[in-house]
Amino acid sequence: MAKVIMVQGTTSNAGKSIVTAALCRIFKQDGYKVAPFKSQNMALNSYITKDGLEMGRAQVMQAEAAGIEPDVRMNPILLKPTGDKGSQVILNGSVLGDMSAKDYYKQKTMLIPHILKSYNSLAEENDVIVIEGAGSPAEINLRENDIVNMGMAELVDAPVILVGDIDRGGVFASIAGTLLLLTDDEKKRVKGTVINKFRGDVDILKPGLDMLEDITHVGVLGVIPYMKLQIDDEDSLSERLDNKNELKLIDIAVIKLPRLSNFTDFNVFEMFNGVSVRYVSNVHDLCDPDMVILPGTKNTIEDLKWLRQSGLEAKIQRFAHQGKPVFGICGGYQMLGDKIYDPESVESGGEIRGLGLLNTETTFYQEKIRTQVKGKFKEINGLYNYLSNIEFEGYEIHMGDTNTQNVEPLSSINVISDTLANKVKNDGVVNKNVAGSYIHGIFDNSNVANAIVEMLYDRKGLNKEELEGFDINQFKNSQYDLLADTVRKSLDMDKIYAIIK
Structure with missing residues (x-):
């Protein structure tokens, strides 16, 4: 032993x-x-193993x-807070159920x-x-x-x-x-x-x-x-959210949703010398960034309501209508569509209007989708054509299915970690300067991150000779x-x- x-x-x-x-x-x-x-991790930042099992990002x-290789045995219990007094309990990588803190304490x-x-x-x-x-x-x-x-x-x-x-x-x-x-x-x-x-x-x-x-x-x-x-330290979340980063040549604004999850999806952009990443929670601080990202969330509907009430929804819509790049990941991708339906009360039930920037509709179901994927971007028209034909890896972890009929898909993915292994399907949607994807970690692929930053440099007419691409895995090591x-x-x-x- x-x-x-x-x-x-x-x-x-x-x-x-x-x-x-x-x-x-x-x-x-x-x-x-x-x-x-x-033994027990409490975090909204999670990862899907090759076995299709969920574990904390810290491990x-x-x-x-x-x-x-990450292994769910390294983190057998993961608690994902659903509110001030309860969490979704993940046991050995699968959902055990939602429990109040009191009930979990009795059973743990x-x-x-x-x-x-x-x-x-x-x-x-x-x-x-x-x-x-x-x-x-x-x-x-x-x-x-x-x-x-x-x-x-x-x-x-x-x-x-x-x-x-x-x-x-x-x-x-x-x-x-x-x-x-x-x-x-x-x-x-x-x-x-x-x-x-x-x-x-x-x-x-x-x-x-x-x-x-x-x-x-x-x-x-x-x-x-x-x-x-x-x-990618879990505790670095508080420092990143509170840090008032100095604006650099390229300014990326990530919307600081109340139930923000998987913030590590965007850490890669901080590795570029000419790029600053800001987490924004009010209209005043949004200013005029070069790109807006809507991140993942543990509760899409409630965070969409917050986005609307805060005034950020209107500001993001105006930003998109001006032809500036907007990208949504997972819950953020769902928000960018026309409608979200929750017939089984997976979150709060009912339906809600989305931002209307992508011609999609999402319906929530009880089953959580969790799988690793390999993918390749389509031949893309419009602003995101820099991503065309680039290969990537990542993972899906979400509730719900998004109807993407009659829209331009962002990529084609190959599921590699569940009973649907080797199933090929489309992921995401792109509409000129607005795009969304379910894939967490999609920017962690060096060619993808480099392409996004190169696109932002070109939009501002900046000298790309100052832009040095790099290998993310080599940098991490x-x-x-x-x-x-x-x-x-x-x-x-x-x-x-x-x-x-």
């Missing part, structure tokens, strides 16, 4: 996902077969860092056999498992039925390292306070602490580290500097190596190996 180490944090956004990814990369570099694991990112210990089956199966195939916790282990009201922090550590007898975020202040208090609230047995599991996101001179911090060790009787494994990396190198230099890896062994 694999050796194991667990990364927990004093708070959400402390950097657990990134530290887990860094350890996965380091162990891989050192010649070990390693896999990430998180996909960590699998990439480990150099292995019944899911332990599923968690252990996934974990043990991975442990039989790997040398090291790096487990990520969730939130904080000091949520004392949740201790009794915990399956993701100390409860998970106890299930597999995992040693724990505790990560604290110094960038937000109060890191010494958060680490000491977290340890104070743990039981004696839980505290014994914590073999070291890590200070994350530090800016400045570490020598100035050292007296504080010594005092922290004296207070907690737990050694400090190191201090990780604040890193600006292009990595360079970022994982940079992450691993920085963390390796920052932490006492000898101690970490001793903790594992």
Whole structure:
């Protein structure tokens, strides 16, 4: 069975996902077969495996860092919030049902056999498992039925390292306070602490580290500097949404829907030196971008209502009628059509008028479509002709079917991960400067992203010689190596190996 180490944090956004990814990369570099694991993830950012199963994007990112294929066993439980008090529960990659927080809390210990089956199966195939916790282990009201922090550590007898975020202040208090609230047995599991996101001179911090060790009787494994990396970290959502990016040569505005999902679909554009990506939630901030993107959403109808009430619908319609590029992904694609019907009350029931920018109608059904695809853009007329005949890969994850009769399809796709494997069908619609697709990750294909940016450069008459195309996979690997190198230099890896062994 694999050796194991667990990364927990004093708070959400402390950097657990990134530290887990860094350890996965380091162990891989050192010649070990390693896999990430998180028993329960709560996120709207999800991914579809080659088996057609749904899992959290954070574990996909960590699998990439480990150099292995994402596997639903790495995240057996995924909670996708449907409101303030409930979530859609995904178990082993398939929908178990919608539950209130109260109902799920009562039932979640019944899911332990599923968690252990996934974990043990991975442990039989790997040398090291790096487990990520969730939130904080000091949520004392949740201790009794915990399956993701100390409860998970106890299930597999995992040693724990505790990560604290110094960038937000109060890191010494958060680490000491977290340890104070743990039981004696839980505290014994914590073999070291890590200070994350530090800016400045570490020598100035050292007296504080010594005092922290004296207070907690737990050694400090190191201090990780604040890193600006292009990595699809789940916690980076808040930073991206709140960051007021400096406008560059090309300005892409992504509509910040209240139930925004799969925001990582657009991270690729941030990798271009001349492109800025802004998340916009009001008419004033939209300004006059070079492209508007309507992203995916967990609730298309409610977010369409919000779009209408906010005044952004009218602004986007005006933008499109001026011949400027608009692109919708998944729920955003559904919104761009004429009508949305919900006869089975998959969301809120009834029907609603869309933006009317694409001649389509969408009907929701109870069955969730989830599959990986390979595709190729059609020979496209109009603004998006830059995409003509380019091949891509991605995945579908949505409720509903969109009627695209008598309209120009965007692409032809080949389903590769469900009972309809190798079925060929059309995806998406294009109407001059407006296009939509169900495919998440469609921009993560280097040729697609390069074509979109080239199109935007040409529309503005900019010099394309300054535009350097790049290979996304190669870029991602360079970022994982940079992450691993920085963390390796920052932490006492000898101690970490001793903790594992």
